[in-house]
Amino acid sequence: MESIMQLMQGFTVALQPMNIMWVTIGGVLGTIIGMLPGLGPATGVAVLLPLTFSMGPVAALITMGGVYYGAMYGGSRASILLNTPGDGAAVAATFDGYPMTQQGRAEAALAISAIASFIGGVIATGFMVLVSVPVARFAIRFGAAEYFQLYVFALAATASMSKGNRIKGFMAMIIGLMIATIGIDAQSGVKRFTFGILELQSGIDFLIVIIAIFALGEVFKSFQNIKEGKTHVQKDFGRIWISREDWKRCVIPILRSSPLGFFIGALPGAGGTMASLMAYNNERQMSKHPDEFGKGAIEGLAAPEAANNAASVGAMIPMLTLGIPGSGTTAVMMGALMILGMKPGPLLFQQQPVIIWGLIASMFIGNIILAIVNIPLAGGLVRVLSVPPKILYPIVLGLSFVGAYAISYSVMDFYILLVFGVLGYIMGKAKIPTSPLILAVIVGNNMEQSFRRAFTISDGSMQIFFNSPISIVLFALTIISICFPMGKAVFIKMRERRQAFA
Amino acid sequence: MGNRSFAASDAQKTSLITAVVCMLLGLAFVIMTAALPQAAVGMPNAPKIFPFALGATLILLGAGLLVQQLAAIRGSTEEVVNEHKPMFDIHSRQIALTVVNGVAYGLLFGRLGYVLSTCVFLGFELLLFNGKRRWKMIILVSVIFSLTIYILFNKLLGVYLPMMPVIGF
């Protein structure tokens, strides 16, 4: 157990008072940055990069690590309280987190989100100590065909997720996929549906669509809700904690979602958004009461929160073991490593064991500190709900615009934001669900591109999609996720009939 | 109720409109796809296949919804009670004004800098929600908000926001 020995050594590094201070500072800053719309972990790390140049490599890495998972903790605060996710990984937290707030259970939602993030982070760090190298070697077995199967699986799960009219759910998905085709097609260089607008050439950032549909949609709806007195101002605030019963519902989902998130995070390019959405779908399908999902089921919040924090740990694996950036954030961190004079790559563990194991040990400490910091912080944050809606909603609007600007520094995004805000509102009126659209926008381009990459590599043979055990397993999961809900419906109907006869 | 086929509820009417709009959208997408240039490398039609399939599927889904809703209308025997809510009510007006305000914000943003343009934008939006009588609160909130965000983003985090011209703040 050489790695345990080295981990112990890492702890002696991470537990130095200065390093504990850095991880705390990084974590708190990250939490604040994560809460602002449009500013996710990648921007957070990039912004604080110059600050870390004057530190030593250990302190710099530990601080950046703190910013990274701090931003993951912070990202979901706005999702839960205002239905305005700060980044992709926090989208899934709106599905059940915001309904909980509407029911006056914001305290419990914030608490479980911090607890689940903490457990997810710690479990994933444990995995990292034990299996990082084999996981990295396994992750590179994912080729274009395997990624295609993975994206199809994610999409199939949401298509069945839509409530109400099935046809409308599929419509939303197709419209989302259409949005994802906008921009330069990477495989051929052909510009698709850009209408001569330069800013559209790199496609529409899915974060803009998310901010538009959730935040602007919420503001548009509020005009009516305020008039009809449907909005409320929360005056009494309880303690940020959860009941024993809530806890019982969440334990298993958290434990299941953490390894899932860890692994999805370790796949280069998949990331926290995919991890949290897949964890959510997974729990909904395994749940005994799937109809409560989307209406404030606490495990529907716990699962994606655990998964996205685990994914942020997993994303470090390709960076540390292979020198491949697994996500936008780790790409920025890799740049920082190089500036600090380290060469990310397979030799890093051997050449710089003290720094790497120090970083891993600091992940444990960072998660503990973040959990401690976040619970009192949430107690203050929840008071946002005491701001009258007539003031709160214009402010949400102001935050949405500045968030959109921070993504690409372009005013064009204001107009895109408005277009999709209106689209989201109309979809709400026409009772078309928006979550299939969101997921389709996130995975759409990758799905099409992976398909065509595989198709080129195989010289046009479809066999490539079933060539590896990974593809076959993912394909089987897709079939199950489509058939399982239908099968369950048939089963319930049959049981009802039998009971009627009895 | 002489002609039962017209006895559609508001929800059903909305669905019918949705179906038709989606079919038109799908058709427009197919036409735009056909107009795309061919790829010079790889298969010439490779960039068109996926969008074409999407357009076609949306048309089919629209048709499916149309059939489903018409069947439901024909099959229903219940008397339909319609609330006769106007399609474009007071809220649509407020939403439209918010959109216009957003476009104006975009036009002013680069010219006036973040702080001033945000004061104007947020001020108008607060006016829309609160009415003229609370002008003191409106000015206070919009000034504090724009200054806080500007200092937080531009000065503390180093995320660039346009500065005011001349003054250079």
Add this chain to the structure above:
Amino acid sequence: MRHLTKSMMVLVTIVLLLSTATALFANGGAETTAENYPKGNLDFVAPGGAGGGWDLTIRTTAKILKDTNLVSVPMPVRNNPGAGGSVHLASLQEMKGQDRTITVYSPPLLLTKLAGTTDLGYEDVTPLAGLIADYAAFVVKADSPYKTMADLMNALKSDIKSVKIGGISSAGSMDHLQFLIMAKASGVKNLNKIDYVSFDDSAVAMVLGGHIDLFSTGLSEVAGLIESGDLRALGQTADHRVGTGIIAEIPTCKEQGIDATFINWRGIFGPPEMPEYAVTYWRETIKKLVATDEWAAAKEMNGWDDAYMDAPEFTTFLGKANDDFKSILEEIGMLHQ
């Protein structure tokens, strides 16, 4: 509702008035002259996002100019990303004749125009100096049957579909064309039939996992994996050996009988029709910059090769690089007419 519509009218009027007012201000600002330039804040722009190559170059430049006191006025850096730098190129056109904005570009400046993304090209900016260079590297997995560039090109000549080439950028841009330039110089025919697969960021993982045969990329991007022995570089595209250790052992394509080079240059540019005094100032300042120890240290740290060129030389170089790209794009049918 009526009062709202009225206030909307007021708002629109305000917008119009303010825009005209600022437009007047912008044109009537105080004149800067050759004697007191630079005065007030400069405006350093990376035409790409935070953390990218352009961003790193311009931030490093600004930092060293400040640290060495070569420039004493503030140089705030901002990002203006979009469409491979074309968004910023378009906004530079509105700054015609101004002297405050300094920006960085690399080969996409030429490629975006040739591919028809924009009508603007290197003639629509003022080249001030060539700064640094990286070179293309063609890498394979350690156990690949291809050992030299010749192995690879021979395989392509006997079966054009037998080698799958991966890269990060989209078809028709740098990763794709740098390989085609070498293939053309080796005498491979039907360049447009070569399979190039664009992967976003995951291309390194694809070559490590054996999903593609060759990865066309920048040398500094894969240096770590070459040193560890996981990847093998068949060749690099400079006209000389670069780096130290294992990196210096990578043969150039020229040594292997392919008569071509490819430079991923980065240079400093000003807005179109930049005034003469500003051009002179920056040519002199950058000449001093590249001679500093701080600059040498930054090059070493980032794996940048020296490629300093003064404005006239740099402009000629840009013309030649542009012709190279043009002939390749024409050959594969991707040149925008």
